[in-house]
Amino acid sequence: MKLFKKLALFVIAIAISLGCTSPDSQKQPQTESQAKEPTPPSGKELAQKYIIVDGHIDVPYRLRNNWEDISDSTQSGDFDYPRAKEGGLDAPFMSIYIPVRYQETGGAKAVADSLINMVQGIANDHPKKFAIATSPEEIRQHVDEGLIALPTGMENGAPIGTDLSNIRYFYDRGIRYITLAHSRDNKISDSSYDTTEDTHNGLSDFGREVVQEMNRVGMMVDVSHITDEAFFDVMEVTQAPVVATHSSVRHFTPGFERNMSDTLITRLAENNGVIMINFGSTFLDSTSNKSSTRVRTEIEEKIEERGLEPGSKEAQEFSETYFEENFQYSTVEKAADHIDYVVELVGIEHVGLGSDYDGVGNTLPTGLKDVSSYPNLFDELLDRGYSEEDVQKIASGNIFRVWEQVNKVAEGMQNQ
Ligand SMILES: [Zn+2]
Secondary structure (H helix, E strand, O other): OOHHHHHHHHHHHHHHHHHHHOOHHHOOOOOHHHHOOOOOOOHHHHHHHOOOEEEEEOHHHHHHHOOOOOOOOOOOOOOOHHHHHHHOOOEEEEEEEOOOHHHHHOOHHHHHHHHHHHHHHHHHHOOOOEEEOOOHHHHHHHHHOOOEEEOEEEEOOHHHOOOOHHHHHHHHOOEEEEEOOOOOOOOOEOEOOOOOOOOOOOEOHHHHHHHHHHHHHOOEEEOOOEOHHHHHHHHHHOOOOOEEOOOOEHHHOOOOOOOEOHHHHHHHHHOOOEEEEOOOHHHHOHHHHHHHHHHHHHHHHHHHHOOOOOOOHHHHHHHHHHHHHHOOOOEHHHHHHHHHHHHHHHOHHHEEEOOOEOOOOOOOOEOOOOOOOHHHHHHHHHHOOOOHHHHHHHHHHHHHHHHHHHHHHHHHHHHO
8 A cells, every 4th residue: 555545544544433432522513524324435535545567658759769858748758757646546567668670670679678768767866756667566666755666677589689698688687578579470470460370380499498588587578469379389388476457358350360269368367367457449349440441541542632741740740630630539437347347257366457558549449548557447347336455456466466476487497
């Protein structure tokens, strides 16, 4: 629990106990709020009270393209310090995202290093607002000090190249999970977005070694983005629970392999892992998913019809407005449906939050537009009968359990 909240609750507890024990004759006239039953907590209160870990936020790559000072309010983007504080976000995993083009051109490791440097620079420049975190314990400490903790995860295993010792290298640089592949097959794994023939039919032989080495080092294995075959290969090899840092439920988006099927989620839960729900509308809803493809095609056609130069400011403005007016946005309620679905399928212990803020463009659902929005989702869950304890598990309890288990497995392997 956050320290200031502990103090506040302590004061409230004293106030309540004093109120209850005072004899009737001495009772002060009750104010309206004192006379009522204690009101159930709001989403906003729970967001401030419990640690929120988000599995995947694409701040580093956003800033690489368009630098802004995220320690203050920013014009664009889904994340900045004031909005994170408002939403109760404590520990966004900063995504060290490596575009697949570096798999072909080389240089993936250098890009990863530069993005890690950037995140460390942000923490160094704003020590009263941010601090790098490499464990659940460090996150708890930073949160107690009122800071936003910045853990890091690497999206795409390409920077490992063909050298297993790079896993240790990136661990030492603070990285705590690696998403095995991104949008194309790489040396480690096939990608669910890659429509060409599967390169490895799952994990490569090297990929199996990568998973073993990640277990040994204490690096979480992120199964978001990989194919179903690759997922099952991971399950065969891994000795530790794994995490899907930003995937949703395929039941709601049939045919969209980037989300997880019931079979996959069940297998993930048997392994004691966690699926962190992606908030992007196209991940939540097949209507949005189809609408995205349709609207983007229409935009291309209309840009051509109007004789606009593709990539020009006019074309950009036109496409943004057209997208906003015609895309079918999903909703915060739908995100709660995904959580409900996982809970019904495998229980409350296996679901978390992996918004993909700053990574899904302007497709975010109504009610979940940026990092100030977590309270809206918690309100929805409370309305559906979720307890405080349930919300806490979703917010951070489940990912902390997985992370601590990964550390334990690594310790065991290193002592062998
Ligand atoms: Zn991603």
